Amino acid sequence: MTTSTLFTRSPWTGQADTAELDQWTAVATRVAGQLEGGALERDRTSALPHEPLDLLREAGLINLLIPSAFGGEGAHWETAFRAVRIIARVDASIGQLLGYHYLNQACVTFYGPDESRQAAWYTASAANQWVWSDSFNPVSPDLSIVWDDGTGTGTGTPGYRLNGLKRFATGAAVADKIIAGGIAEGGEFDGELVVFAVDGNRAGVEHQDDWDHLGYRASASGSVRYNNVLITADDVIGVDHEEPFSSIVTPGVQLLFGNIYLAVAEGALAQARTLTLARPNAWFLSTAERYADDPIVHRTVGELVARTRAVEALADALGRQFDTAIARGGATTAADRAELEIAIAGLKIVSTEVGLEVSSRVYEVTGASSTKSSIGLDVFWRNIRTHSLHDPVDYKKIEVGAHYLTGAVQPVSLYT
Incomplete structure (x- = not known):
């Protein structure tokens, strides 16, 4: 085996334009529609998701981030995170598989030995539509x-x-x-x-x-x-030479989690809207004729929607910031990396808390009938509750608070 000098140029430059975002938003939305019908069955059977991955391949989403020079779609990270979020609204498991795929595929850049080897890896991956884990x-x-x-x-x-x-x-x-x-x-x-x-x-x-x-x-x-x-x-x-650029992969993973948790909230709200609009009559003490017209229902939904949209705005901004950060390549400094880490940790905090709250409180407007196993509204809460425990959000709060007060930055790790 031979060692080459680590390259310093990132293959990702610039920002996604409106045309790119619109194109892949439409593609991801179409794929999400195809995945939605089988999501509950996949959850119940724990089936290996071969068919969902085939759908992602057919749609071009597997090769989304590979530069066009190597046979990929040449898109940006903001676009990729948005696509993941759209998929995760209907199935967080598949959304995370896609997001992990992007970040693991990008290890070719983060740890790659030189530009020729980078080109070889990406070209082969694009041609074979490899899924990375x-x-x-x-x-x-x-x-x-x-x-x-x-x-x-x-x-x-x-x-x-x-x-x-x-x-x-x-x-x-x-x-x-x-x-x-x-x-x-x-x-x-x-x-x-x-x-x-x-x-x-x-x-x-x-x-x-x-x-x-x-x-x-x-x-x-x-x-x-x-x-x-x-x-x-x-x-x-x-x-891994512990360079600031290579370690950007970890804030990238945290940004993925933030988008997944946001997607859980968005998916839970979407299903809750459908269930609430279908509810007949109203509570016997209400002055409204339908639950969907009850001001108490409006208040609850309004609160949850507003909080979710605030998280969405932050996630979108950080998607663009990630593109700016990753474009620096080997010129990335420890300060650049720390700035990105702290910003994304803030998203992790609010997306965790909003995702947990929304996926739990939607039952307040959908009613007792929505607790039926056949409806599957519980999947949203079960997914975020399971995943969020693997990386305790209290430590993210400490990380953000310490930096705000003293400028302290946590040691670089696979969690920070």
């Missing part, structure tokens, strides 16, 4: 990545041997490429944090199918076990 969960034990010259295993093929278990590997069971990494032992990358992309069905890659949680049931979030998996030079993306 990862098994980088920081709370799981580190993976073992040990150099083997080929004689120890008797294969004659030199490379690293990957072993270990990673939990919560969302999308890995249906992905073409899984981003993973760890500290290499021996070989060219000895002692370095090497990042690579392994085929999802390579020999020794075992998908445990052990996801059994309250929500996100269609997200293919089970564990991945690696048993002596061969990692060759062709699999290596690069080395």
Whole structure:
């Protein structure tokens, strides 16, 4: 394996124009319409989402962020986050798979060794419409990545041997490429944090199918076990040198979560509107003839809609800010990275709280009949309640508050 100088140019420049946003908003809306009818069944069966991913491929959404020079659609991150949000309104599991795909695919840029290798990865991904996932969960034990010259295993093929278990590997069971990494032992990358992309069905890659949680049931979030998996030079993306630019991937993940939680609120409101308009009569003490005309219902809905729209405005602004930040490439400074991190942490706070509130309080206007399992209104709350616990929002509040008062910035991690 050979090491190249890390490139410093980002393949994403400028901002999305109205035509781009309108085009892909329409595409994502159409796909969301196709996904909506099967969302509840996917939740109930925890089925691996192969068909939804095929819909995303057919619509061009899988290649959305790959530059056109490499065969992709050449869109911007603001557009991608908006597309994710539209999909997540009807199915948060599929929305997150798409968002993770974008961020893991972009590891080719964040950790990529040089522009020629970057071009090769993106060109192959676009041509094959690869779906990207990862098994980088920081709370799981580190993976073992040990150099083997080929004689120890008797294969004659030199490379690293990957072993270990990673939990919560969302999308890995249906992905073409899984981003993973760890500290290499021996070989060219000895002692370095090497990042690579392994085929999802390579020999020794075992998908445990052990996801059994309250929500996100269609997200293919089970564990991945690696048993002596061969990692060759062709699999290596690069080395994590802890540069500010490469670590922008984490604020990107947090921005994805903020958009997902917002989408949960928007989806819950949309279904609640339909259910409320269909309710006959009104409460016996009300002066209105229908629940939909009751001022108390109006007050509740108005409060929830206003808060949701405020979060939407913040998310849209941060989508554009992310495009500005990522365009800096290797010129990104620690201060640039910190500014982005704190801004997105603010979104994470309000989107979590609004998403939880809206998905719970919509029952106040939809009534007891909406608690039927066949209606599925509970999916929204179950999804956000499940996901938001993996990254406690109280620590985001501390992060934002400390920075506002003292200028303190949390150490860079896979959560900050």
